[in-house]
Amino acid sequence: MVGDTSAHPPLPPTQEDDRLDWLRLLRSRRVGIVTFMRLLREHGTARAALAALPAIARAAGVEDYAPCPEGVALAEYRAGLARGARLLLRGEAAYPPLLALLPDAPPLLWALGDLTLAARPMVALVGARNASSLGLRMARQLAEGLGGAGFVVVSGLARGIDTAAHRAALPTGTVAVMAGGVDHVYPPENADLADEIARRGLRLSEHPIGLEPQARHFPARNRIVSGLCHGVVVVEAAERSGTLITARACADQGREVLAVPGHPMDPRAAGCNLLIRDGATLVRSAEDVVEALGPSLDGSRPLAAPRAASETGSARRERTPSAPASRPAPVASPSDDLRARILDRLGPSPLAEDQLIRDLGGSVAALAPTLTDLEIDGLIIRQPGGLLALAA
Numbered sequence: 001m002v003g004d005t006s007a008h009p010p011l012p013p014t015q016e017d018d019r020l021d022w023l024r025l026l027r028s029r030r031v032g033i034v035t036f037m038r039l040l041r042e043h044g045t046a047r048a049a050l051a052a053l054p055a056i057a058r059a060a061g062v063e064d065y066a067p068c069p070e071g072v073a074l075a076e077y078r079a080g081l082a083r084g085a086r087l088l089l090r091g092e093a094a095y096p097p098l099l100a101l102l103p104d105a106p107p108l109l110w111a112l113g114d115l116t117l118a119a120r121p122m123v124a125l126v127g128a129r130n131a132s133s134l135g136l137r138m139a140r141q142l143a144e145g146l147g148g149a150g151f152v153v154v155s156g157l158a159r160g161i162d163t164a165a166h167r168a169a170l171p172t173g174t175v176a177v178m179a180g181g182v183d184h185v186y187p188p189e190n191a192d193l194a195d196e197i198a199r200r201g202l203r204l205s206e207h208p209i210g211l212e213p214q215a216r217h218f219p220a221r222n223r224i225v226s227g228l229c230h231g232v233v234v235v236e237a238a239e240r241s242g243t244l245i246t247a248r249a250c251a252d253q254g255r256e257v258l259a260v261p262g263h264p265m266d267p268r269a270a271g272c273n274l275l276i277r278d279g280a281t282l283v284r285s286a287e288d289v290v291e292a293l294g295p296s297l298d299g300s301r302p303l304a305a306p307r308a309a310s311e312t313g314s315a316r317r318e319r320t321p322s323a324p325a326s327r328p329a330p331v332a333s334p335s336d337d338l339r340a341r342i343l344d345r346l347g348p349s350p351l352a353e354d355q356l357i358r359d360l361g362g363s364v365a366a367l368a369p370t371l372t373d374l375e376i377d378g379l380i381i382r383q384p385g386g387l388l389a390l391a392a
Contacts, residue, residue, distance in 0.1 A: 012089035021046035024073035106206035113202035127161030127235035135236040145286025147172025178205040180213030215368030231256030237271030350387035
């Protein structure tokens, strides 16, 4: 089920039963973000869309289709409220304004913490999990400086740079975007930090309450990290790092990509140096970030329009700082065969990641690193709803 996105989503419902219908529709099998928005536009309400789903599925060759049961949606809703979380619907005043501009913005977000932070200007600090001591010090200094300048610092609650940024920004405001449910903390050693963020900052997730994060959830999470913000600062990142997916998402969303340079012989700086080589703003201090983002904040330079999800891989490599136009040919490795099998299985039509894993007879743990490499190289595109396709 696919369709066109819209810059003007339908107005969110105000009655609790109608809000539950939104939740139930989004949690229904084969309904991703694009399909969710199309169904709302075509049928007017989530309840009408739910009633039409079985017939739509039959027309697509799917027999015995049933939407998400009412009890499942109600259980998730009650579990979220019991944990002190709030369900934000795209189009509501409390929904993060910059995120709402994206064509693949989550229709629903679970939020735990201070919702006033969602209305303030945000900047993301991301980087290596195995960060150096200098990288961690830089992340802390940037977070403190940006917080003092009025920015909310956004990151992904991962080890390393994310953790340092969140801790330093707690006094001034920080948002953690969760790869699993808003109540499921990963990594476990950040449980105390996550509790502090829930009390003094804000935690956000598009996933169901209680969901344990899987490898495939992290790239999708990264688009929310960048989508919340005016810009993304990469502090440390290897050349083949998932952090570069966040930088690519940032550029594709029309936001500012910034990076802290590092020594050319330090592999943890290779990704940052590549970003700077290909057009990212060089960052030495929080003042550099404030200067670079100032025009988008005062309106003298509006945010660029997000790029279409169907943009070709070649165009992405030409225009995205996180994807250099040319690279030396990689040395052959045991993963080359898996890369070739994945590329051979995918085509221009989207394929569910779960189906790809079944077709190749592998596991999520085995395929996830190679899928990340292919995404960084601009060879595949990850679309809403867990779908993958070749970047034509």
